[in-house]
Amino acid sequence: MIYAPALALACIGFLVMIRHRQALLLFMGVEILLAAGNWVALLAVDQRLLSQHVAVFILFSIVVAAAEATLGLSIVLRLAHRHRTIDVRAFTSLRDGGE
Amino acid sequence: MSAVAVIYGITSALTVACGIGVLLARRPLIAGFLLTAAMIGLGFLFWELHxxxxxxxxxxxxxxxxxxxxxxxxxxxxxxxxxxxxxxPWRAVWLLVPLSGYLAARTYPAHAPQISGRQLGQWLLMRQGLPLEVLGVLLLLALAAVLAIAQAQSEEGRS
Incomplete structure (x- = not known):
């Protein structure tokens, strides 16, 4: 039951990814999902894991999420420049020249 | 139920509410601001978790x-x-706000060990040197990849 609020936030992130078709909002859903994962990890300190292990895990998770967002958003910018939309249904190819 | 547990519950409810705001927002800019609020709320939750x-x-x-x-x-x-x-039916997700606030306040881990910056720094530098270097290289590679994508985009725009 201790994890229920974090799981609720994770569900919201998942629902954001299901409901929206704009690439940007899909990224927002992923960020919420990853942040909820960090919250679950921090709650696990008291239960089973050592605090340092969890802290390092969360630190790494934050850095990897930042790198993922940077790369993903640059790809979104490029696709938006090419297709004039950020609706993921319009993206059928990542390759230059592909429609 | 202690005062800290109540504050933890309220922060949890507000964070979940901001997440629901992202879900139900009709403009991406509003969703972006609400996501910022949710992340700051999560930061406060981490602080309340010592x-x-x-x-x-x-x-x-x-x-x-x-x-x-x-x-x-x-x-x-x-x-x-x-x-x-x-x-x-999507609006039913607002029920998660009071539910998560109540559950968070009821299950607040008051005796969770503190993770201070000194502890974390010592652990990272003394015992996790290689993973720390790998993280640095990962960030550098991400930066190089983004620059490469932006470069290709500007050449594509010029041609």
Whole structure:
């Protein structure tokens, strides 16, 4: 039951990814999902894991999420420049020249 | 139920409410601001869970870095149009706000060990040197990849 609020936030992130078709909002859903994962990890300190292990895990998770967002958003910018939309249904190819 | 547990419950409810705001927002810019609020709320939750260092990193990286980038992308892409209105069943997710607040306040781990910045720094530098270096290389590679993508984009625009 201790994890229920974090799981609720994770569900919201998942629902954001299901409901929206704009690439940007899909990224927002992923960020919420990853942040909820960090919250679950921090709650696990008291239960089973050592605090340092969890802290390092969360630190790494934050850095990897930042790198993922940077790369993903640059790809979104490029696709938006090419297709004039950020609706993921319009993206059928990542390759230059592909429609 | 202690005062800290109540504050933890309220922060949890507000964070979940901001997440629901992202889900139900009709404009990407509003969703971006609500995501910023949710990430700052999560930072406060980390602080209430006795991890001030992780709270600071969470607010700095998500609230200050990633979200500014998201808002830039909102400005630079054709994402200004309103999203379609949501149907009534989706609004049932608002029930999660009081539920998560109540559950968080009831299950607040008051005796969780503190994770201070000193502990974290010592652990990272003394015992996790290689993973720390790998993280640095990962960030450098991500930066190089983004620069390569931007370079290709500017050449594509010129031709």
């Amino acid at each position: 991890s001030p260092m992780l709270a600071g990193i969470q607010i700095l990286v998500y609230g200050g870095g990633v979200l500014v980038m998201v808002l830039f992308v909102v400005m630079l892409t054709p994402s200004g149009q309103s999203l379609p209105s949501i149907s009534w």
